[in-house]
Amino acid sequence: MKNPNPKQTQFTKNRYNATSVIYNFMEWPVEQLWYKKWRQKLWQNIHGPTVLEIGVGTGKNIPYYLEDVEITGIDLSPGMLKRANKLLPDPAKDHITLREMDAQQMDFSDNHFEEVVATFVFCSVPDPILGLKEALRVTKPGGRLHLLEHMTADQSFLASLMEKLDAPIHYLSGVHIARNTVKNVEKAGWNIEKVQDLTAKGIFKKIEASKPH
Template identity: 80%
Template sequence: MMNPDPKQTHFTKKRYNTTSIIYNLMEWPVEQLWYKKWRRKLWQNIHGPTVLEIGVGTGKNIPYYPKNVELTGIDLSPGMLKRAKKLLPKSINDSVTLREMDAQQMEFPDDTFDEVVATFVFCSVPDPILGLKEALRVTKPGGRLHLLEHMKPEASFLTSIMETLDTPIHYLSGVHIARQTVSNVEKAGWDIDKVRDLTATGIFKKIEATKPH
C-alpha cells in the first residue's frame, strides 16, 4: 500500500489545528440546519459491538454514540481532539477511546472493527482512496461502512462552480468540495449497498457499504 504524502498530511493537520478554536462557529449554520439531524439518524443504526469513528473532529457525534458498544475515535488534529475529549461524559469514558491518528495510516491490526463511521471527513483526508482502503483493512469481513459526505454533484449547474472553487477553499480550510466520494469508496474495494441523496442538490449523501468476505 502507498504511503501518505507527508506534505499534504502536514498541511491538512496544520489547517485543522488552526481552525479548531472556531470550527464549531464556522459550521454552526449547516450543523443546525442539516448535520445534526443526519448524525442522529446515522448513529441510531450503529450497533457494533466494535466501532471506529474516523475524523472525530470537535466531537459533534459524541452525543449520539450508542450505548453498549466499544468505540474508538481517531483524528489527525490534536487541536480538534482536545475539544472532543472535553465533551466525553464520564458515563461512557470506559467504552470510548479517542486517539490522534492519520486515517491514511492507521495503527490498528487488520479486521479489528465491526463498523466504521465517518461524517464529512473524506472531503479533507489528503488521499481519500488511501484512507478508505485503510478503513477497509481494519474492518472485519462483512463489516459495514457508514458515511455522511458532501461532494461534487453529477450533471448539475453547481458542478463547474465547485470545481473552480475547490482549490482556493482547500487552501483556506483544508477541505475539498469537489470530490467524488461514492466513486472513491468503490475504488477502495468496498461493496456499496446504498447511496441516498440527503438534499435535492445531490451534494450531500449518505453512503453505506460492506467489506467483502
C-alpha cells in the first residue's frame, strides 16, 4: 500500500488545528438542522463489540457511544482531540480510547475491529481511497463500515459548480466538496450494501458497506 503524501497530510492537519477552536460554532447550524439526528440514527445500528471511529473531531459522536462497546476514536488533529477529550466522562474512559492518528496510515493490526464509523470525514482525508483501504485492512472479514458523508451533487449543473468551488474551499478549510465517496468506497475494496440519500440532490448520503470474507 502506498504511503500518504506528507505535505497534503500536514496541510490538512494544520487547517483543522487552526479551526478547532471555532469548529463547533462553524458547524452549529447544520449540526442542529441535520447532523445531530443523522448521527443518533447511525449509532443505533452499531453493535461492536469493537468499533473504530475515524475522524472523531471535537467529539460530536461521543454522546451516542454505547456503554457496552469498546470504542477507539482517532483524529489527525491534536487540537480537535483536545476538545473531544473534554466530553469523555470518567466512567467512559474504561471503554473509550482517543488517539492522534492518520487515517491513511493506522497503527492497528489487520482484522482488528468489527465495525468502522466515520461521519463527514472522507471529504477531508487527503487520499480518501488510501484511508478507506486502511479502514478495510483493520476491519475483520464480514465487518461493517458506516459512513455519513457529503459529496458532489447528483445533478450535473450543481456538480459542475461544486467542482469549480472545490479548490478554494479546500484551501480555506481543508474540506473537499466535490468528491464521490460512494465510488471511493467501492474502489477501496468494500462491498456496498446500502446508499441512502439524506437530502435532495444527493449531496448528503448514508453509506453502509462490508468487508468481503
